[in-house]
């Protein structure tokens with residue numbers, strides 16, 4: 195978006211002026227659709243290490259959309275851990291296939307904010323300039339443009355979302371919200387244990403805090419930057435976390451006593467886990483009777499072994515949550531409602547880096563830039579990357 199339009203857009207978003215916002219978006223969409231289009235996609239022809247197999251390829255402008263479809267231009271598309279797993283070939287979902295210069299390739303990306311640039315015949319409820327996300331999983335969002343079926347497209351609320359929040363709303367905040375609401379009817383004052391401190395974990399903290407639900411969070415000790423752990427604790431606390439500990443504290447015998455004091459002896463009945471392995475097992479010690487352990491990730495790549503006694507004597511219930519399954523099993527209306535609820539929560543933008551490849555005219559140089567960024571992201575404590583193609 196041109197700088198002036200971008201400023202106007204930010205101002206309209208902050209001031210929540212839907213008409214101004216729509217006008218700015220329309221204007222920007224027209225400018226971007228009339229600009230000489232360099233369409234790019236991040237593709238791979240075989241599974242493997244993303245820093246070796248992913249490349250950036252230009253493709254021809256899209257033809258007008260067929261009836262019932264929309265042409266969209268992606269504005270920002272995140273690289274999530276599951277996207278990396280798809281490239282590696284270790285995730286149970288298939289990427290979108292595209293043909294570029296006569297070669298069939300897989301295009302990455304499941305999530306991203308797009309803007310409607312052309313509306314096909316017979317489509318109702320969408321206008322040029324609308325902000326949308328794909329309701330279908332693995333839509334190949336690491337592309338400049340795509341044609342989407344209108345039936346598979348979800349319109350985002352016309353106000354209240356920044357570009358970054360809109361681009362990252364459908365996976366992580368949605369997962370956090372569903373896990374906090376689908377397994378138990380938590381009430382104000384209830385407690386939740388969790389071990390993720392990034393996108394999902396931070397969304398859990400914020401959504402829980404808005405409802406007066408309290409969180410006890412376990413994180414890794416950070417060695418990379420001095421005092422980084424203090425910064426992390428301060429930042430999670432500012433989002434609404436009640437207590438933040440490193441995994442080493444799980445060995446501290448006084449922790450159980452403290453937890454009992456904070457919870458006034460009320461049982462903790464929900465734990466959210468994206469790590470697995472021994473630290474997750476140690477955390478389950480603090481769950482009360484009839485608790486639900488919900489696993490949604492396995493970042494440590496270690497199995498989760500649970501004591502049989504917890505199932506027998508404490509009636510522990512262990513579940514998995516997969517947001518893709520939630521989307522498959524729910525109606526379009528449910529998804530739109532979820533987006534409305536998440537927008538209204540006004541979550542803080544996740545910490546991120548925007549990798550802008552749109553001004554790089556050479557595919558080879560754009561590929562190099564992408565691979566360097568992936569390498570940075572894969573290092574411990576790397577930041578979330580959002581692609582602008």
Ligand SMILES: NC(=O)c1ccc[n+]([C@@H]2O[C@H](COP(=O)([O-])OP(=O)(O)OC[C@H]3O[C@@H](n4cnc5c(N)ncnc54)[C@H](OP(=O)(O)O)[C@@H]3O)[C@@H](O)[C@H]2O)c1
Pocket residue numbers: 274275276365366369389390391392393394395413414468469489490491492493494495515516517518574575578
């Ligand atoms: N099931 C679903 O529907 C669903 C939806 C969204 C996300 N997920 C999954 O949830 C996980 C987190 O997603 P995210 O977007 O929040 O990812 P992220 O931003 O990359 O965060 C990853 C989290 O895992 C921690 N972590 C990474 N490696 C670890 C290790 N070896 N031991 C302990 N902790 C480790 C990180 O801790 P540090 O901050 O210390 O690095 C961070 O808290 C991923 O596995 C993702 O695939 C699942």
